Amino acid sequence: MHHHNHYYAQAHILARYCGLDDDFPPRIRGYLQHGWNVGCGWNPVHEFFDGAWRFVWSDAPRRRGHALGRRNYHVVGAPWLYLMNLEPELGAVPEQEREGTLWFLFHGWEGGKISGNHARLIDEIRETESGPVTFSLYYTEYERPEVRRYYDKAGFDVVSFGRRGWNYDGTDRRFLYKQLAALRKHKRVAANRLSSAVFYGVAAGCQPAVYGDPMEMAGENPLFGGTARIARLWPEMHGKDIDVAVARDITNEELGRAWMMPPAEMRMLFDWNERD
Amino acid sequence: MNVTDNRSTGNGFVRGEMQPWTDYSDGRAPASGSVLAALLADLLPRSERALIVGPHGTDLIDGVAARSAQTTVLVRSVSDAEALRAAITNTTVTIVAGSLDGLIDSLTEDEAYDLVLAADGLDRVMGYDAPQQDWQTRATALVRAAAAGAVVVVGMQNDFALTELFDSRPSHKRHGDDEWWPLHDDPTRPASPAQLREALTGLGLETPLLWATVDVAGETHTLIEADALAATRPGRPAARIAVRAFETAATAVPLLASLAEGLNAAACAGQLGAVTPGWLVVCGPRPPAVHTIYTRGGNTSSVLAADLADNRWRLVTVAGAGSPPAGLSANESPAEVPDTESVERLLLRAAAKEDVPEFRRLAEQLGDWVGKSAAEFGPGAVICLDDTGVDGDTFARGVLAWRTVDESGTAELLAAAWHRFADRLSRGHHRHPWPPWMSGADLVRTWLSMSGETPTDAILDRGRQIAESVAAVVDAPQTAAPIPELRTQLVEAEMARTRAVELAGHVFGLERTLKMRDQQLKVREGRLRSLRTEMSRFRGSRAARLAVVIRKVAVVRDPKRLARAVKRRLPGH
Numbered sequence: 001m002h003h004h005n006h007y008y009a010q011a012h013i014l015a016r017y018c019g020l021d022d023d024f025p026p027r028i029r030g031y032l033q034h035g036w037n038v039g040c041g042w043n044p045v046h047e048f049f050d051g052a053w054r055f056v057w058s059d060a061p062r063r064r065g066h067a068l069g070r071r072n073y074h075v076v077g078a079p080w081l082y083l084m085n086l087e088p089e090l091g092a093v094p095e096q097e098r099e100g101t102l103w104f105l106f107h108g109w110e111g112g113k114i115s116g117n118h119a120r121l122i123d124e125i126r127e128t129e130s131g132p133v134t135f136s137l138y139y140t141e142y143e144r145p146e147v148r149r150y151y152d153k154a155g156f157d158v159v160s161f162g163r164r165g166w167n168y169d170g171t172d173r174r175f176l177y178k179q180l181a182a183l184r185k186h187k188r189v190a191a192n193r194l195s196s197a198v199f200y201g202v203a204a205g206c207q208p209a210v211y212g213d214p215m216e217m218a219g220e221n222p223l224f225g226g227t228a229r230i231a232r233l234w235p236e237m238h239g240k241d242i243d244v245a246v247a248r249d250i251t252n253e254e255l256g257r258a259w260m261m262p263p264a265e266m267r268m269l270f271d272w273n274e275r276d
Numbered sequence: 277m278n279v280t281d282n283r284s285t286g287n288g289f290v291r292g293e294m295q296p297w298t299d300y301s302d303g304r305a306p307a308s309g310s311v312l313a314a315l316l317a318d319l320l321p322r323s324e325r326a327l328i329v330g331p332h333g334t335d336l337i338d339g340v341a342a343r344s345a346q347t348t349v350l351v352r353s354v355s356d357a358e359a360l361r362a363a364i365t366n367t368t369v370t371i372v373a374g375s376l377d378g379l380i381d382s383l384t385e386d387e388a389y390d391l392v393l394a395a396d397g398l399d400r401v402m403g404y405d406a407p408q409q410d411w412q413t414r415a416t417a418l419v420r421a422a423a424a425g426a427v428v429v430v431g432m433q434n435d436f437a438l439t440e441l442f443d444s445r446p447s448h449k450r451h452g453d454d455e456w457w458p459l460h461d462d463p464t465r466p467a468s469p470a471q472l473r474e475a476l477t478g479l480g481l482e483t484p485l486l487w488a489t490v491d492v493a494g495e496t497h498t499l500i501e502a503d504a505l506a507a508t509r510p511g512r513p514a515a516r517i518a519v520r521a522f523e524t525a526a527t528a529v530p531l532l533a534s535l536a537e538g539l540n541a542a543a544c545a546g547q548l549g550a551v552t553p554g555w556l557v558v559c560g561p562r563p564p565a566v567h568t569i570y571t572r573g574g575n576t577s578s579v580l581a582a583d584l585a586d587n588r589w590r591l592v593t594v595a596g597a598g599s600p601p602a603g604l605s606a607n608e609s610p611a612e613v614p615d616t617e618s619v620e621r622l623l624l625r626a627a628a629k630e631d632v633p634e635f636r637r638l639a640e641q642l643g644d645w646v647g648k649s650a651a652e653f654g655p656g657a658v659i660c661l662d663d664t665g666v667d668g669d670t671f672a673r674g675v676l677a678w679r680t681v682d683e684s685g686t687a688e689l690l691a692a693a694w695h696r697f698a699d700r701l702s703r704g705h706h707r708h709p710w711p712p713w714m715s716g717a718d719l720v721r722t723w724l725s726m727s728g729e730t731p732t733d734a735i736l737d738r739g740r741q742i743a744e745s746v747a748a749v750v751d752a753p754q755t756a757a758p759i760p761e762l763r764t765q766l767v768e769a770e771m772a773r774t775r776a777v778e779l780a781g782h783v784f785g786l787e788r789t790l791k792m793r794d795q796q797l798k799v800r801e802g803r804l805r806s807l808r809t810e811m812s813r814f815r816g817s818r819a820a821r822l823a824v825v826i827r828k829v830a831v832v833r834d835p836k837r838l839a840r841a842v843k844r845r846l847p848g849h
Contacts, residue, residue: 063404
């Protein structure tokens with residue numbers, strides 16, 4: 001199994017959903033999409049071994065992948081949706097008690113740092129958000145004092161949900177659990193780029209917003225069209241006051257809600273049944 | 277039109293573009309070619325605002341732009357849009373990347389085009405991010421872009437084409453994700469000329485003209501008005517032109533079997549127009565001056581047009597001189613050809629009936645005709661029996677005309693014609709009365725004699741040379757490693773089985789011979805043994821022993837000495 005399958009402990013969540021050990025999830029015979037993606041499900045230069053199966057969240061990456069000449073796709077739905085099924089109460093508060101905005105900064109990764117005008121972004125957030133702001137930084141920015149300092153000083157509650165892990169090491173198995181609990185407490189979810197976190201937030205009942213400097217990441221590959229294409233394809237998902245009903249429809253499509261499957265089917269799909 | 281500008285490329289965008297992607301290489305070519313360009317030159321009116329939807333060659337885009345004040349080209353691939361922008365210098369042309377639904381959504385309410393060209397069809401106008409629309413929805417979107425009274429040209433690929441039906445690949449390998457085409461399992465997708473007309477008429481368009489199209493991997497080879505193709509019959513000029521186009525188109529397709537029989541049956545049924553690889557329908561007022569047929573001519577990019585009147589096809593070269601093929605040069609096409617069967621069909625019919633006298637009569641008539649017409653044809657005029665028609669009591673040249681670069685005599689040209697006939701007879705697995713041990717050269721010798729010429733080796737060699745030059749330009753180009761089609765493989769397998777049976781018979785005969793040889797050896801051994809027994813018996817007889825003594829005595833040289841020796845051995849001495 002590729003170590004990306006362990007990112008954010010998504011393989012662990014699916015193993016638990018299938019009634020299997022989620023401390024040491026069984027091997028997935030292929031690649032599991034680990035984040036929302038406007039390409040074929042993975043970054044443009046991701047390596048694949050011949051004959052590998054690609055398990056993606058929704059149908060769009062399958063279609064784009066086919067157009068790239070790739071085959072062996074199967075749409076499974078986002079692990080986030082399975083987690084929500086497994087944890088219907090985690091972090092939940094009565095609707096009227098939800099407050100504030102959980103704001104996600106577009107994040108870099110182990111191989112690329114982001115750059116942009118943080119001060120201007122903070123000003124725009126202050127102008128826009130009326131309630132308290134919890135500011136989520138991925139650990140790559142959380143551990144960069146020069147970035148984190150901006151948001152600390154702005155008076156935001158700066159949090160990080162942990163590490164996604166690398167080569168099966170350091171994966172915070174509660175990463176998405178913590179994110180789900182936090183989202184269920186907030187009224188709004190916002191980000192400076194349309195991303196997994198925004199869709200997660202909508203799925204968790206938040207009102208979404210996408211605004212502010214989208215920032216740039218070193219080494220970002222524009223092969224799939226970048227932020228301009230995203231804006232053309234999902235104009236409804238950009239802005240400070242997004243129609244929630246439309247956002248829910250798009251979220252269901254992008255997280256592949258219609259493709260979710262029962263545990264028995266998933267065990268067969270991943271070849272997780274005992275054969276002895 | 278609300279188009280997003282991309283300053284880095286100079287191109288506009290509407291929603292739904294694809295990247296990375298291309299419709300211009302690594303697969304089916306965009307709608308293009310001198311034949312389609314010639315039709316559009318006759319067809320398209322001058323326009324204020326023209327829209328080209330889907331991949332089209334730069335030759336077509338330039339042609340439209342030359343007669344339009346403003347031209348918008350919509351392609352779904354970003355890199356294709358960039359390449360077109362670089363290739364097209366006309367500043368009245370705007371290139372937009374995106375999908376058809378994105379373009380339609382970007383149009384203002386009263387915005388429309390008086391010329392809409394979608395010659396590539398509606399299969400390559402949507403991206404992977406666009407909704408999976410059926411054909412009818414895409415056609416409706418196309419019509420939405422057209423102003424009232426606009427000329428709309430729409431191409432359509434035919435799932436019922438012989439090239440599709442005989443394709444050895446399964447459906448999902450023929451048209452699917454490699455080309456990013458919509459699924460063809462679409463109930464709204466027209467599958468016949470009548471359905472196509474009906475679908476467009478249902479959208480409020482008039483459809484006065486519909487051409488059956490034959491393309492070679494996207495580049496148009498031949499266009500024939502569907503009604504004319506329905507009216508033709510096997511071996512007639514329109515059918516001959518269609519068959520030649522099909523054979524060229526088939527080089528881009530791995531076939532289960534040769535298309536020849538299917539084409540013949542379709543032509544007999546008046547259904548050739550239903551089985552061509554595609555159609556091109558023109559909606560709007562009927563243009564005044566279009567021809568019935570447009571096809572590739574003798575030179576590489578020349579286009580020959582033809583119209584039928586009074587049972588004769590009037591021919592005219594409408595475009596492009598091009599360069600001549602190797603070994604041959606384009607001859608002047610006849611001004612008209614009769615709408616009759618080809619001589620080849622008559623000969624094949626006689627051969628199949630094993631009617632050698634009829635075959636001989638035709639061969640003789642052919643020899644007479646070639647001899648008498650040499651001056652009219654000009655020196656070195658090549659004769660193709662598959663493109664030579666019957667004209668009353670005599671014959672007439674067909675639409676394709678070449679002459680040899682080097683000087684060639686009548687006998688050599690006839691030999692070439694017979695070589696070509698022999699090749700086609702063999703390749704088509706046609707029935708004939710001549711035994712299998714008669715080689716192709718033997719057959720050509722026979723037929724050339726029937727035509728009144730003396731078949732020398734030199735004439736046959738020269739004829740072979742000319743026939744090969746003709747095949748190189750007339751027939752479909754052969755690939756370096758052609759994929760053997762199933763019917764040929766089955767025939768070859770049958771031949772191999774026959775040969776295996778014959779060889780088994782040969783082995784049986786050899787075994788029989790060996791067995792008889794064994795018996796012969798046994799007989800000889802028995803005789804030797806009896807001779808040896810007889811010899812040993814003879815050696816034990818008194819006569820033989822006496823003979824031994826006599827032989828020994830005969831060799832005694834000193835009798836006295838022998839006597840003394842005998843005496844010493846006697847008792848008492």
